[in-house]
Amino acid sequence: MKADKYYLKIKDITRHGKNIFRVECESETVLPKIHAGQFAHIKVPNKELRRPVCVYRNTEKTITFIIANVGEGTDAFTSLPKGAVFDALLPLGNGFPILPDKTNIALLGGGTGCAPLIKIAEDNPSLNVTALLGFPDKHVKDAYGDDFDKVCKRVCYCTDDGSCGYHGYPTDLLTELAPEVLYVCGAPAMMKTAREYCKKLGVIGFASMEQRMGCGVGACLVCSVRIMQDGKEKLMRACADGPVFPIEEIVF
Numbered sequence: 001m002k003a004d005k006y007y008l009k010i011k012d013i014t015r016h017g018k019n020i021f022r023v024e025c026e027s028e029t030v031l032p033k034i035h036a037g038q039f040a041h042i043k044v045p046n047k048e049l050r051r052p053v054c055v056y057r058n059t060e061k062t063i064t065f066i067i068a069n070v071g072e073g074t075d076a077f078t079s080l081p082k083g084a085v086f087d088a089l090l091p092l093g094n095g096f097p098i099l100p101d102k103t104n105i106a107l108l109g110g111g112t113g114c115a116p117l118i119k120i121a122e123d124n125p126s127l128n129v130t131a132l133l134g135f136p137d138k139h140v141k142d143a144y145g146d147d148f149d150k151v152c153k154r155v156c157y158c159t160d161d162g163s164c165g166y167h168g169y170p171t172d173l174l175t176e177l178a179p180e181v182l183y184v185c186g187a188p189a190m191m192k193t194a195r196e197y198c199k200k201l202g203v204i205g206f207a208s209m210e211q212r213m214g215c216g217v218g219a220c221l222v223c224s225v226r227i228m229q230d231g232k233e234k235l236m237r238a239c240a241d242g243p244v245f246p247i248e249e250i251v252f
Ligand SMILES: Cc1cc2nc3c(=O)[nH]c(=O)nc-3n(C[C@H](O)[C@H](O)[C@H](O)COP(=O)(O)OP(=O)(O)OC[C@H]3O[C@@H](n4cnc5c(N)ncnc54)[C@H](O)[C@@H]3O)c2cc1C
Pocket: 039, 051, 052, 053, 054, 055, 066, 067, 068, 069, 070, 071, 072, 073, 074, 075, 093, 112, 115, 116, 209, 210, 211, 212, 213, 238, 243
């Protein structure tokens, strides 16, 4: 589907922990269908280049983002007050494929990498979904409230400091699961571990690659991902060919 520009108004913005923001927005016009894993390219104040952010949840006229303030662009954006209006190009990217006849699903997310995963469960209520979600601490986990609990069969929260749920990484618990399909988004180390797990157990895996981006629409090649297909390595664009790729094809 072609992306269009939408004007979004910030209805609520809450900070969680040091630098995580939950940004609830509303649109005057009806938003298009957005698939799990697709993203918005957001215009941030005083920056030429837009910033890519996945769509966490949405309805016809509301959309929520979970954003880490990590630099100038995200700092300017998360400093916007309630009521501010910004524009976003959406929906962009391919999103996570939902495979027919595969109902036993696991989600593996870390930090803001949990955000693109929830719509897999929310938009496909017939799936049997277990989520393994990792955060630095309880405050960051709180940005998601109990949203995952409402749509997943089982959720395991993990924190690096032990302040909530399992004390350790979500990848520690992967071997306790036997999903048919694993969907992943997070730090490269997490994705690498997930790829090895999928290879070893013959699990189908898909990962969302949150590369640094420029144009966001396939023209600048800033977002290249190394992909191995048929024994040959090639570069693919996270924005236009991804951001979701079969995990066994990604060269980390
Ligand atoms: C498809 C996609 C979906 C994304 N979804 C989200 C999301 O839901 N929530 C969210 O918080 N972020 C998300 N990101 C990452 C987000 O786009 C970047 O953090 C943001 O563009 C950084 O802009 P900045 O100007 O604040 O930081 P910059 O000043 O550009 O960079 C600050 C620091 O962040 C690092 N950085 C920049 N871009 C990235 C990146 N893509 N991945 C990792 N590190 C980066 C830089 O190397 C630098 O160290 C997503 C990225 C992609 C490609």
